[in-house]
Structure formats: structure tokens, C-alpha cells
Amino acid sequence: MMTESHVDRLTSQLRRMAAEFRIKPDERIREGEMAKRLSVSRTPLREALNRLVSEGYLTFTGGQGFFCRSLTPERIMDLYEARAAIECEAMRHAVSRASPAAIAQLADDLDRAEPLYERTTDRLALLEMDEAFHMALVRLSGNAELERMLENINGRIRYVRMMGLKMEDGRPGRMGAHRTILGALIARDQDLLLAELRAHIEMRKEDATQAVRDAFSHIYVQAG
Secondary structure (H helix, E strand, O other), X not given: OOOHHHHHHHHHHHHHHHHOOOOOOOOEEOHHHHHHHHOOOHHHXXXXXXXXXXXXXXXXEOOOEEEEOOXXXXXXXXXXXXXXXXHHHHHHHHHHHOOHHHHHHHHXXXXXXXXXXXXXXXXXXXXXXXXXXXXXXXXXXXXXXXXXXXXXXXXXXXXXXXXXXOHHHHOOOOOHHHHHHHHHHHOOOHHHHHHHHHHHHHHHHHHHHHHHHHXXXXXXXXXX
């Protein structure tokens, strides 16, 4: 019997395999072989694979099957430029639209998340907390379309971001960028807010790009 928790665990396992390059970019996933490799039946495997398509880790081509998503420096650049454009536009609106109560709630949420953020060793947990903060920021714009656009980009960029996250991001003080961004919003300082947000996203882009280069060097150059 296929249970939700079983599919959840399988999805998490496959997600980590993709993020750690145990499934290589552009590699076709042969369902029968993967089912044997993971000791699961094909029904929950297909459900997990479909979930990863929706998250942006995999692609599906009719008549061919599932493939691990391609990775190129150009694609990483496109995704991060799109993310920066969406978030910066949202902050231009949030500066004038966000209520003091809504901003205070986000500050409280950040305070509650900080202990877990600093002690976790789970990259997915770090990513989810980071995404939650940025989604909450965009929500303050009051623009539902910008919120949906960022949610879509997050799904497509998550694969790359998982590789770019370093475990030292969870050590004390690493939430400083989020606090600086929030402080600029509290002060309604649009210029500072946009500058800090762009710098934060640019740093993440560089982390992700370097992680992809390192991984490609390991799985292709050393293998050769």
C-alpha cells in the first residue's frame, strides 16, 4: 500500500540524490532500474518523480521519461536574475504598502526561526527557512501575482540553491543579511533595501554557481 509518508521519504531521498549529483544533470532516470536500486515499487517511485518535476529537479519528456534537469551557468544566471527582479519589484511596493503590524510579525517570525537556523545541519531545512523569509517579504507587497511568480521561480531554482547552500550558513550570525534587509524595510529606506536585497541574492548566485562548477569537476573531470 502506498502511503503519503512513504512517498514523502522517497521524494526526499531522490531530491537529495539529484542535489548531490548522484543523479547527473541530463541523465535519464530508468524507472525499473531506480525502483530496484531503492528497493521500492514503481507506483510510489513515479509519484515521487512527478513531484520532483513540479519542484524543478527533474523534467519529463513524453515517450522518453524522466530526466535530471540540465545545469548551465547561463541557466543559473537567468534564474537568479528573475528572482532578483521579482523580489526587488515587490520591495518597491512593500516600502509604501506594508503595515507596521505585518512587518512586526515578520520580525517575530525571524526571531523564532533563528535558533533552528543556527543549529540545523539539514540543507533542505535551511533552504525552506530561507524561502519562507523571502516569500513573506514579497507577500508584504500586497501583490499576489508577484508572490505567485516568486513561488514559481523558487520551484525551478530550488535544485540549484540546494547545491549552493553551505552548511556554515547555519552557524551563529548567518541570519545577518535577513536582519539587515528587514531593518531597511522597517526604516522604509527603499534605496538601502534594494541594495541589500540585490547583494544578498548575488551572493547566493555566486555560491550556487561555484557549487555547480565544483560538482561538475568532481563527477566529470575526475571520472575521466
